Amino acid sequence: MDDLETRELRYFVAVAEELHFGRAAERLGIAQPPLSRAIVRLERRLGVRLLDRDRRGAALTEAGHVLLREARTALDAVSAAVRRTRRAADPDRPLVLVTKAGASHELLRALLDAVAADPGGPQVEVLLCEVGEQARRLRDGQADVAVMHHPYDDLAGFDTVDVHVESQVAIVPATHPLAVRESVTLAEVSAVPDLPIARWPRLDGTYPDGPGPEVRTQSQLAQLVALGRTLLVIPASSRAWQWPEHVAVPVTDAPEVTTLLAWPPHGHSPAVAALVRSAARLRGGSVADRPA
Numbered sequence: 265m266d267d268l269e270t271r272e273l274r275y276f277v278a279v280a281e282e283l284h285f286g287r288a289a290e291r292l293g294i295a296q297p298p299l300s301r302a303i304v305r306l307e308r309r310l311g312v313r314l315l316d317r318d319r320r321g322a323a324l325t326e327a328g329h330v331l332l333r334e335a336r337t338a339l340d341a342v343s344a345a346v347r348r349t350r351r352a353a354d355p356d357r358p359l360v361l362v363t364k365a366g367a368s369h370e371l372l373r374a375l376l377d378a379v380a381a382d383p384g385g386p387q388v389e390v391l392l393c394e395v396g397e398q399a400r401r402l403r404d405g406q407a408d409v410a411v412m413h414h415p416y417d418d419l420a421g422f423d424t425v426d427v428h429v430e431s432q433v434a435i436v437p438a439t440h441p442l443a444v445r446e447s448v449t450l451a452e453v454s455a456v457p458d459l460p461i462a463r464w465p466r467l468d469g470t471y472p473d474g475p476g477p478e479v480r481t482q483s484q485l486a487q488l489v490a491l492g493r494t495l496l497v498i499p500a501s502s503r504a505w506q507w508p509e510h511v512a513v514p515v516t517d518a519p520e521v522t523t524l525l526a527w528p529p530h531g532h533s534p535a536v537a538a539l540v541r542s543a544a545r546l547r548g549g550s551v552a553d554r555p556a
Contacts, residue, residue: 268306270342273335275302276314280332284321337403344405344528358387359535362407365392366482366505368523371428371546372411378542385542386535394481395464402528409536413499414522418467422526427543430500432518435510437492443511450517453495462494486510499523 278288279299289296307314314328324332351357363372372390379385391407398410399418412419434453436442442456454461460476462485471478477494479485482505488494490509499521503512525543527536 268309268338270339272302272306273339275299276306276331277335277339279303279315279322280324280328280335283323340400340404344403347405356387358389359409359539360389360391360407361409361411361539362391362393362398362401363411364395364398364482364502366502367413367499368411368428368501369504371501371523374546375427375539375543378546379539382538382542385538388539396467398526402526408533409525409527409539412524412526414524415519416521417526419524419526421528423529424524424526425540425543426522426524427547428501428523429520430523431520432497432515433500433503433512434495434497434515435489435503435506435512436495437489438509438511439492440495440511442495442513445513447514447516450497450515453497453515456495459492459495462488462496 275288275292278292279285282288282291285296285300285303289299292299303315310327310331312327313325314331315322316325376388376390379388391401393401396417398407398412399420399422401407402410402422410422412422412424434442434448436453436459440459442448442453442459460474462479463471463474463476464479465471477488479488479494485494485496486505486507489496490507497515497518500512500514501523506512525540
């Protein structure tokens with residue numbers, strides 16, 4: 265069997281994500297008939313059925329789910345190869361550090377200051393993203409290094425170095441009775457009838473069951489908390505984006521969260537090494553003693 269082409273994979277990913285040939289064709293900027301024919305040819309070449317079709321749209325088969333996961337990985341690798349090759353041609357390019365907006369703010373500021381003070385330190389460009397996006401930015405080559413958090417972020421396949429360990433807090437509306445508490449437990453914040461915990465997507469994009477609202481961005485979450493519609497439990501350092509309408513209450517029995525730097529193994533370079541050295545110095549210094 266001939267190797268699959270990136271065009272075929274992009275076509276399939278569009279259909280698999282939209283689950284509708286018309287929307288996928290519009291997204292790709294092509295007509296629907298050639299897209300449908302391309303997917304049929306792909307199924308024949310693989311010898312498997314990837315999609316179940318009906319008048320309402322399409323649904324992935326088990327084989328389709330596998331190809332979607334593998335196709336995303338393959339396309340990310342191709343994009344990464346292009347981006348890294350182009351950046352390698354520019355020796356003066358900055359190191360791209362991706363992080364969730366609002367997360368580990370003090371630690372990030374201290375890290376950038378430490379790198380700037382290092383005569384051999386690289387120039388660093390900060391790329392801000394939403395929750396859970398750092399791994400994709402590393403894998404597709406948009407970033408060289410990421411600030412990530414264990415156990416929440418996808419660390420599979422990356423080299424890492426721990427930088428800081430911190431506790432967690434509940435972010436609640438300032439007008440709610442919980443806001444005057446000195447501390448709460450996970451059981452208490454999980455059983456507030458008028459304030460269900462917000463639900464973030466899992467690593468596979470699905471949401472856990474529960475009554476709380478589904479959220480994808482911190483701006484959505486901030487407004488829902490301010491409106492008295494939800495609460496959440498997050499690392500203490502993420503209070504950087506807290507609104508005046510929010511109050512952070514320590515959660516005494518929440519598991520600790522480790523902030524770390526992550527990078528692709530093949531992406532280790534002198535610039536990455538210098539950044540990691542600066543992070544290691546911070547780990548043993550005063551920054552580790554205050555909220556990251």
